Amino acid sequence: MVALFVVSAQAASGKTTVATGLGRQLLGEGKKVGFLRPTVGGKPSASLTGDAVFVQQALGLAEDVKLINPSLDGGKTLADRAREAYIEVSQNKDVVIVEGYCGPTPEDGDSKSAYEIARALKARVIIVENYASGQSAPQYMDSYLGFGDNLLGLILNKVPKQALKRTCEELTSKFTGSEMRILGVLPEERALVSFTVGELAEQINGEMLNNAEKSVALVENVMAGAMCVDSGLDYFGRKNNKAVVVRNDRPDMQMAALETSTRCLVISGGGEPIDYVRFKADEKGVPIITTRNDADTVIRHIEDLLDGTRFHQEKKLTRLAEILKSNLDFQAIHKGLGLST
Known part of the structure; x- marks a missing residue:
C-alpha cells in the first residue's frame, strides 16, 4: 500500500481535479483507492468539505467525509496526527491519494507542514501547477524540491492549447534527468471549469x-x-x-x-x-x-x-479521463508508486 500526495503552492491549480482523475484511473485498473484531504490550522472550510464530498462520491468511498477531510490540529505532533488519519482511511487499500498545500518557499509554514506529512506517510509527491505565459520552469521550484526523495514529478495544468506542444517539448527537454520530472502537460479545458x-x-x-x-x-x-x-x-x-x-x-x-x-x-x-x-x-x-x-x-x-467554480459535476469526469489518458505519463506514475499495471 502506498500514499500519493498531490500538492500545489497555488490556489485553484486543479489539485482536486487531478487527484480525482488519478483515483478514477487507478480504480479502472482494479486498484483499491482511498482519499485523504487533511486540514492543518483550523477546521475544514465549507468549500473544502464540498470538494471532499465530491471526491468521496466520484471514487465510491465508504468512509465518512469527516475521516476523509480531518483537521490535524491537536496535542500530538503533526506527523503522528497525519499517520493516525492515514490509518483510518487506508484499510484494505492499494493506494491512498492525499491532497494538500505547500507554500511558495521552503521556509513557509505550509511547506514545512507538507514536508512533514510527506515524510510521515512515506508518500510519493506529485506537484500540480498552473501554466504561466512563457513558462520555462516551475514557478516554485525551491519549494517543491524541499520534498527531496519523496518527489515524483510535476503536472503542469491549464496550458492554452496553442502553447501545449511547445510547452511540453521545452519542459520535457529541460528537466529530463533532473530532480523535477515532468509527468504531464494538461491543456486548458473550458468544460472542466464550467x-x-x-x-x-x-x-x-x-x-x-x-x-x-x-x-x-x-x-x-x-x-x-x-x-x-x-x-x-x-x-x-x-x-x-x-x-x-x-x-x-x-x-x-x-x-x-x-x-x-x-x-x-x-x-x-x-x-x-x-x-x-x-x-x-x-x-x-x-x-x-x-x-x-x-x-x-x-x-x-x-x-x-x-x-x-469547483470540480463538482459528474459530467466532467468522462472528459477528464480522456485528457489525462492523452497527456499524462501513467507509466512513470505507476513505476514511481511501485504499482503493476
Whole structure:
C-alpha cells in the first residue's frame, strides 16, 4: 500500500481535479483507492468539505467525509496526527491519494507542514501547477524540491492549447534527468471549469422562466450583448455552450443569441422578455433567466462564480479521463508508486 500526495503552492491549480482523475484511473485498473484531504490550522472550510464530498462520491468511498477531510490540529505532533488519519482511511487499500498545500518557499509554514506529512506517510509527491505565459520552469521550484526523495514529478495544468506542444517539448527537454520530472502537460479545458445554468441563476439572484429541466446544463463561456459591435449572429457565433447576458431593451440581440449555441439567456434590468423572444427560447429549449441587476453587475457576479467554480459535476469526469489518458505519463506514475499495471 502506498500514499500519493498531490500538492500545489497555488490556489485553484486543479489539485482536486487531478487527484480525482488519478483515483478514477487507478480504480479502472482494479486498484483499491482511498482519499485523504487533511486540514492543518483550523477546521475544514465549507468549500473544502464540498470538494471532499465530491471526491468521496466520484471514487465510491465508504468512509465518512469527516475521516476523509480531518483537521490535524491537536496535542500530538503533526506527523503522528497525519499517520493516525492515514490509518483510518487506508484499510484494505492499494493506494491512498492525499491532497494538500505547500507554500511558495521552503521556509513557509505550509511547506514545512507538507514536508512533514510527506515524510510521515512515506508518500510519493506529485506537484500540480498552473501554466504561466512563457513558462520555462516551475514557478516554485525551491519549494517543491524541499520534498527531496519523496518527489515524483510535476503536472503542469491549464496550458492554452496553442502553447501545449511547445510547452511540453521545452519542459520535457529541460528537466529530463533532473530532480523535477515532468509527468504531464494538461491543456486548458473550458468544460472542466464550467458551471451549471442553475448555479448561474442562483449566483445572480435570477428567476428562471422556462425550461427548468435544463438547469443542470453546463455553461462553458459567457458573452455580453452590450459589448457587441458586430452583427449579432457573427458575434454570438464565436463561442459555444454559452450564457448570454443582454439588456431587457435589446430583443434584437436576444433573438440573435438564440440562433447560436446558447445554454441560457440572461436578461438584465428587470422585466420579462417580449413574446417572440419567449417563443423562440421555448422552441430552442433555452432557459431564460431574468434579474433586476444591470448587465455589468451580472457579469461581475458571473466572474465571481467562475473564480470559485469547483470540480463538482459528474459530467466532467468522462472528459477528464480522456485528457489525462492523452497527456499524462501513467507509466512513470505507476513505476514511481511501485504499482503493476
